[in-house]
Each structure stands twice: as C-alpha cells, then as structure tokens.
Amino acid sequence: MLNLERLRTLDALARHGSVSGAADGLHVTTSAVSQQMAKLEREVGQPLLAKNGRGVRLTDAGRLLADHAARIISQVELAQADVEARRGCAVGELRIGAFPTAMRGLLPRTLAGLRVEHPRLRPRVREQEPAESMAAVVRGDLDLALAIDWHNKRMPVPAELTRTHLLDDSADIAVPAGHPLAGRAEVSLAELRDEDWISWNEGQFCHEWLVYTLRGAGIEPRIAHIAEEHHTQLAFVEAGLGVCVTPRLGRGPVPAGVRLLPVSDTVRRHVYAVWRTDADRRPSVRAAVEALRGAVAGLRSPGPS
Missing domain, CATH: 3.40.190.10 (Periplasmic binding protein-like II)
Structure with a gap:
C-alpha cells in the first residue's frame, strides 16, 4: 500500500521541480523530503528520481506516479469535503x-x-x-x-x-501636507506626472500594477523608494520623499503630515x-x-x- 504522505512529497517535487522547493512547500527539511522519497522508491521497487546537474529530475516512473499522486490527493480532498458535509458542522x-x-x-x-x-x-x-x-x-x-x-x-x-x-476597495493618493495639491478635493493621475513614487517591492503584483497604470496615463514612473508596508510608505510621504497609493482597507491612522486625495480616475482594488x-x-x-x-x-x- 502506497503511503499518502510520501505521495504528497512526490507531488510537491513534481510541482516545485526541486527538493528544496518541495521542502519549502511542505514546511519540512530537505533531508525529510529525501528520506520520504527513498522510502517511496523502496515501496515501488524502482527509481523515481535521477540526478540532473546539481539537482534532481523525475524519472519516467516518477512522472507516472506523480500524475497518479495528484489525482489521489484531489480525491482525498473530495473525501474530506464529503465527510465534513455529512457531519454538517x-x-x-x-x-x-x-x-x-x-x-x-x-x-x-x-x-x-x-x-x-x-x-x-x-x-x-x-x-x-x-x-x-x-x-x-x-x-x-x-x-x-x-x-x-x-x-x-x-x-x-x-x-x-x-x-x-x-x-471593492478604493484607494487614494497620499501626498505630504505641504504639497501644492494637498488642499484639493480630488486629483487626477496626470497631475502627478513629475512626482517621485514610493512603491511596493519589485515583482509584486501591486508594484507591477502601479507601473502599468502610470504608463497607461502617459507617465513614466519615477520609483524613488521601495517599502513593503503601507505605514512605512506613509512615513516616507510625511517626510516629503514622494507620493504613494494607499488603499482604504486596513489603513488605520494616517500621519499628521500626510494628506489623502481621492483619484478622479477611480482607483480601486x-x-x-x-x-x-x-x-x-x-x-x-x-x-x-x-x-x-x-x-x-x-x-x-x-x-x-
């Protein structure tokens, strides 16, 4: 009988493409992944992994069993759902x-x-x-x-x-209190053409969105600073280091030296x-x-x- 946890390990290896990736996905050590795979190979009586440079790849048998493993894991999920549904709580x-x-x-x-x-x-x-x-x-x-x-x-x-x-979560533009636009009831993105921007980390979806949106408004964005957390971005705005987009969900108190301006272009998540x-x-x-x-x-x- 094939062990379900070892099949989960094989499935993670197939999806991540490496022992380290599988270990991260499963929240275990790389040694644990290697041990589980060694046991699974003994269970099936044939190699499932082959060396590939400094890493490993699935053998033909490994790919075949990984396909089955994905279906088995999905069936287990369905079984859990059915049991929970029958229990009704x-x-x-x-x-x-x-x-x-x-x-x-x-x-x-x-x-x-x-x-x-x-x-x-x-x-x-x-x-x-x-x-x-x-x-x-x-x-x-x-x-x-x-x-x-x-x-x-x-x-x-x-x-x-x-x-x-x-x-739907609306977003505003945060500007320093002394900014020329700070007293406006709303602002358009075009009016921020010459601003320095404080953005999320490069590669994150929201950073890509900001660059895409500004370019769509005819603005080549000047990303001056990168900060992961919204409150850090607002601290930079208060210090006069640029402007940023700030969604309303979970925003909390805004620094005294920051003004929030709705966007006439309707920016929302x-x-x-x-x-x-x-x-x-x-x-x-x-x-x-x-x-x-x-x-x-x-x-x-x-x-x-």
Whole structure:
C-alpha cells in the first residue's frame, strides 16, 4: 500500500521541480523530503528520481506516479469535503492566507465571528502576498486565501480554484501636507506626472500594477523608494520623499503630515477569497467565506483625511 504522505512529497517535487522547493512547500527539511522519497522508491521497487546537474529530475516512473499522486490527493480532498458535509458542522483546522491590509482590515472581525459561530473550528492564519497564497492553496498548504487585483489589471486565478468577490476597495493618493495639491478635493493621475513614487517591492503584483497604470496615463514612473508596508510608505510621504497609493482597507491612522486625495480616475482594488474547487462542499470553507462576508458588511470604509 502506497503511503499518502510520501505521495504528497512526490507531488510537491513534481510541482516545485526541486527538493528544496518541495521542502519549502511542505514546511519540512530537505533531508525529510529525501528520506520520504527513498522510502517511496523502496515501496515501488524502482527509481523515481535521477540526478540532473546539481539537482534532481523525475524519472519516467516518477512522472507516472506523480500524475497518479495528484489525482489521489484531489480525491482525498473530495473525501474530506464529503465527510465534513455529512457531519454538517465546521470543525478542525482551517488554514487561511491573507495579504497584509486584509490581515488588519478583515481577519480580526472574521476570526472573532468564527469563534462565536463555530467554536470547534480552529483557524490558522498566515500573512502572504496574493500570488503566494493562491499557489499555497493549489498545493494544499492552505485551505483558503484572500487575494486582490485591480480595476484595470486582473490577477489570473489557477483553474483549480473557485473564487468569490468580497468587496471593492478604493484607494487614494497620499501626498505630504505641504504639497501644492494637498488642499484639493480630488486629483487626477496626470497631475502627478513629475512626482517621485514610493512603491511596493519589485515583482509584486501591486508594484507591477502601479507601473502599468502610470504608463497607461502617459507617465513614466519615477520609483524613488521601495517599502513593503503601507505605514512605512506613509512615513516616507510625511517626510516629503514622494507620493504613494494607499488603499482604504486596513489603513488605520494616517500621519499628521500626510494628506489623502481621492483619484478622479477611480482607483480601486477587487478583494476576493479563493479555495480549491474540490473543497467546495467543506463546511469549514463555507463558514469562513460567510464570516468574511459578515466582516465586509460590518466595515465602515474610511474616506480620505
């Protein structure tokens, strides 16, 4: 009988393409991955891995078994969903990934609601960027993820996932209090043509969106500073080092030396939840989505200040 955990290891190797990638995805050591694969090779009686330079590759037998492993893992997910659905209540562990502003703006109220309505459910939350958390849901490392895209640039969702829209989150432009536009009721992107910008990390979806949007408005962006966290960006704005886009969800207090200007071009993000389609019947997933919708309904979207 093939061991399910060893098949999960093989599946992770096939998806990540390396022992280190599989170890990261499974949250184990590379030694643990190698040990599991050695045991699986003994179970099937033939090599599943071959050396490939400094790394490894799957043999023909390894690729064949990896295809079966992916289907088996999906069937296990369906079985878990069916068992949970038959039981009719949300229990056990539910692993959730969320981007930073959703962690602040949505998850506290969501988790508090789940604790009251489903006391036997144990949510476990991890802060991750949307692309990372969606990949983790596909791999089975997470059960549910919160993700975003923008009104003019959509993020592709893997075919294995189901998604549901939660809210549209408006964004403002943050400028220093002494900026010539600081007293305006709203501003257009074209008026910010000559500004230095404070952006997210290069390679992140939101950074790519900012560059794409400014170029679409005929502006070649001058990215002066890179900061991961919104409050760090606002601190740089207060110091007069540039301007930034600041979404309203989870924004919290704004520094006294910053002014927020709505954008006449209507800049907004779409926030949604995703989960594996084969987990659609799990009461725990449904309970979490319902709690998220309740948290959204209780939001009082902050305006600019």
